[in-house]
Amino acid sequence: MSKDTEAAKEKRRLKEKKELSRLEKQSLTKPLVHGFWFLLVILTVIYIADEISSNMNGVMRPYMIFDLFKVPNSDTTSSVYGNAVSVMAIATIPTYILTAINPLYRTLADRFGRKIFLFINTVSMGLGMLICSIAPNPYIFIIGTCITGFFTPNDMQVIYLMETAPKEHRAKLCSITKGIGLMSVSLIGVFRKIFYDPMNLPSWRMVYLIPVIITIAIAVIAYLFTKETPVFLERRISYLKKTEEERAAELQQEHAKNNGGIREAVRYIVHSKQLRMVAVVLFVFSMAIALSGYSTEILLAGGHMTDDGMNLFYIVEPLVYAVFAFFSGFFTDSLGRKNSGLLFGICAIVGMFFFVFGARWGIGAIPLALANGLMFGGLWSLSDLLFLVLPGEAAPTRIRATVMAVISYMYFSNMLVSMLVGIFYNKIGSANIGVFQLCLFAPIILFSIIFLKLKVKETKDTDLSEVE
DSSP, X not given: OOHHHHHHHXXXXXXXXXXXXXXXXXXXXXXXXXOHHHHHHHHHHHHXXXXXXXXXXXXHHHHHHHHHTTOGGGOTTSHHHHHHHHHHHHHTGGGHHHHHHHHHXXXXXXXXXXXXXXXXXXXXXXXXXXXXXXXXXXXXXXXXXXXXXXXXXXXXXXXXXXXXXXGGGHHHHHHHHHHHHHHGGGHHXXXXXXXXXXXXXXXXXXXXXXXXXXXXXXXXXXXXXXXXXXXXXXXXXXXXXXXXXXHHHHHHHHHHTTOXXXXXXXXXXXXXXXXXXXXXXXXXXXXXXXXXXXXXXXXXXXSOOOHHHHHHHHHHHHHHHHHHHHHHHHHHHHHOHHHHHHHHHXXXXXXXXXXXXXXXXXOOHHHHHHHHHHHXXXXXXXXXXXXXXXXXXXXXXXXXXXXXXXXXXXXXXXXXXXXXXXXXXXXXXXXXXXXXXXXXXXXXXXXXXXXXXXXXXXXXXXXXXXXX
């Protein structure tokens, strides 16, 4: 054994000793404000910030383009607007690399704790929106969207809630906070009504003001007034107390169980027919997600919506989506995974059809909000079923989280299609983007739900502890 190796080991032991002392103190220290309900309020507000930051840039993108690209008469059907969308799509290509490392970033919370990443993720969402709001050019705006896009999918508040909530109420509390988070997206419509003036194009920046303040403030409050989750503290302290020999024996035991991390998860997916079929559905289905991102352009191109109508639409639509999402779990448990998948897919297609043609026919803000809310409710409920429920119920406990992280790479088909649609947006045109999306969206969803019905096994009532 070399001296350098021994020195490195000794340095690591001293570092771990300090970490153990710090974590043991944390486990005994009470938070500044006591009570699980206070923590639940903080996590709910973080969920609200997460959902608003996830949706804000998509809603405000057209108004940013009007301002920074100097689009004549703020006309989405003009060639200037189409060229702007294409330019932005090309400029975002390098940012897709970040998505590839996102699953690896998530694993850091298992080493360094939940609390620090709850803070980092939340404050970064606020900073991303802040950068978007002050962007002097579209490329800085893209940097802001890239930051929010990297940190919003991590959902550390969900892990935090699962590891702190009473087990008998865990699922209900997760569902309630998610529903509140989704309903809060309607606040974007409220902020737009308050701050945006079509006659003053730079006023789009002010729509970001309150969400930025709330997001950064709640990140600081969470860091100051919460403590690390007891589940993480217990597991990490237990690991640090083990000797080198005990750790080696444990590692050997894990290898004996074929617990090989990402490599083993990939092998498991390849050799499991159920997961292979789920991966195929996911790859195809993810393309449909990319074909649902131009709602504002469709509304503006229709030519029937007033500014007040746009505000009403953005207030009502998230509420419809939230109600759908709230009840989707009941359908999934009662109808089964495959039948509920059929229901969600059909709702998504019907919603998309009435939204696209309703915008052309001028059926009004509320019917359009109902249609688009139905589309997004069906689409994202099907997404949760395919990305979370089915993989989770088909993988053994020892590699379940890793399998779900690996299979999420099927989402790359969405990014590819999204990039291509953006690049060729000028050829498609705002006047035709709705029909173009529908003509691809409907067949992709139909293939996905039919393949799901025929090739994927039902997993309702699966005992997760017996999956091998």
